[in-house]
Amino acid sequence: MGYGQPPDEPETGAGSEAPASVEPLRQSADVVAPSATSHGSADPVVEFLLRLGDDRLVLGHRLSEWCGHAPILEEDIALANIALDCIGHASLLLARAGALEGAGRDEDALAYHRDAVEFRNALLMELPNDDFAFTIARQFLVDAFAFHAFQALAAAPDEDTAGIAAKAHKETTYHLRHSAEWMLRLGDGTAESHVRAQRALERAWPYTGELFAEDAVTRAVAERGWPADVAALRAPWLRTVTDVVTRATLELPDDGFMHHGGRQGRHTEHLGHLLAEMQIVARSHPGATW
Amino acid sequence: MTEPRDETNGLADAGDSQWPLWEVFTQERTGAPHEHAGSVHATDAEQAIQNARDVYARRGKVVSIWVVPSIDITATSPGDAGPFFDPGSDKAYRHPQFYRTPHGVRVY
Numbered sequence: 551m552g553y554g555q556p557p558d559e560p561e562t563g564a565g566s567e568a569p570a571s572v573e574p575l576r577q578s579a580d581v582v583a584p585s586a587t588s589h590g591s592a593d594p595v596v597e598f599l600l601r602l603g604d605d606r607l608v609l610g611h612r613l614s615e616w617c618g619h620a621p622i623l624e625e626d627i628a629l630a631n632i633a634l635d636c637i638g639h640a641s642l643l644l645a646r647a648g649a650l651e652g653a654g655r656d657e658d659a660l661a662y663h664r665d666a667v668e669f670r671n672a673l674l675m676e677l678p679n680d681d682f683a684f685t686i687a688r689q690f691l692v693d694a695f696a697f698h699a700f701q702a703l704a705a706a707p708d709e710d711t712a713g714i715a716a717k718a719h720k721e722t723t724y725h726l727r728h729s730a731e732w733m734l735r736l737g738d739g740t741a742e743s744h745v746r747a748q749r750a751l752e753r754a755w756p757y758t759g760e761l762f763a764e765d766a767v768t769r770a771v772a773e774r775g776w777p778a779d780v781a782a783l784r785a786p787w788l789r790t791v792t793d794v795v796t797r798a799t800l801e802l803p804d805d806g807f808m809h810h811g812g813r814q815g816r817h818t819e820h821l822g823h824l825l826a827e828m829q830i831v832a833r834s835h836p837g838a839t840w
Numbered sequence: 841m842t843e844p845r846d847e848t849n850g851l852a853d854a855g856d857s858q859w860p861l862w863e864v865f866t867q868e869r870t871g872a873p874h875e876h877a878g879s880v881h882a883t884d885a886e887q888a889i890q891n892a893r894d895v896y897a898r899r900g901k902v903v904s905i906w907v908v909p910s911i912d913i914t915a916t917s918p919g920d921a922g923p924f925f926d927p928g929s930d931k932a933y934r935h936p937q938f939y940r941t942p943h944g945v946r947v948y
Contacts, residue, residue, distance in 0.1 A: 622859065622881060623881070624880050624881055624882065624891035624894065624895060625891075627891075627894050627895050628890065628891065628894040631894050631898055724893075727890070728890055731886055731887065731890065735883065735887075
């Protein structure tokens with residue numbers, strides 16, 4: 551739910567492209583402070599990597615919130631493992647984005663010293679965990695996306711990114727196996743788990759469209775020879791999802807209205823709270839190491 | 841005489857809060873024996889394999905995992921130690937200990 555967003559905003563319309571002149575972030579005392587007008591990078595490749603890196607970072611943080619609260623000990627460990635994997639991907643992707651940007655921002659500066667308006671994650675990642683069924687459904691839908699996205703990105707012309715994507719694809723293969731198995735157990739489980747799983751799927755579905763949305767950034771990156779055709783990922787994603795949802799005796803939700811905005815920095819009210827928690831230590835002690 | 845280890849501390853009727861228990865064996869490299877690493881709770885074999893991987897295989901070197909329902913493991917009880925194991929150690933003529941292991945033969 552982006553604020554101030556007209557209901558039928560097309561992807562190519564106003565607001566989906568970076569402003570004509572983008573001020574680089576000002577640096578002070580090794581801490582990068584955002585300026586009022588900074589909304590992202592002028593380099594579409596950097597923007598593209600920020601999107602993927604922020605996806606993993608925000609999702610990893612949401613998953614880490616289960617630590618100590620999961621329904622059973624083994625699942626607590628599993629979710630923490632997956633969260634660490636996601637944060638690892640974020641670290642590598644953000645580091646690469648910062649390096650390509652060339653403005654002196656490393657992965658820590660990007661993760662801890664940007665405000666919500668500068669984040670480029672899809673809205674699906676920042677939604678609160680809600681119940682275990684929603685966590686699993688969201689994780690499953692994202693894992694299916696990331697599986698195909700990393701597979702495609704392993705053919706990136708930038709060697710570092712290709713390497714990151716290949717490694718991430720391996721780990722995501724396991725994540726997908728884990729969340730898919732849980733979808734089967736919840737969907738084809740008890741009456742309660744079935745209802746919760748179906749409801750979770752319905753709630754998450756309107757946020758999946760954003761994952762495959764083409765815009766000026768993806769087109770610009772594709773022109774540079776990158777495998778950035780995110781729209782083309784939807785077909786294999788839907789095949790993966792349909793297969794598991796069917797076996798889980800669940801129903802595939804209808805495609806209706808799809809939420810957008812995260813890729814342009816227009817986030818839900820949830821991201822601010824998430825970042826406040828995630829960034830408080832680093833911002834309280836900028837430059838600290840241990 | 842032989843009982844599987846009771847991990848539920850006598851709370852065999854833990855019911856909803858505990859899933860069946862599985863024993864986990866991990867293999868460090870191809871050809872090595874699988875060694876007992878611990879146990880996990882899981883509803884079925886696939887979940888047991890995944891839980892075992894998350895709990896026991898994330899940090900060390902593991903190339904293979906076996907999981908077995910704990911209930912299927914038959915073990916000797918402490919009371920059997922005497923009749924089962926005692927006579928072995930004081931009969932040197934039963935053990936092949938007078939041979940030197942040739943070079944290159946790996947002893948596990």
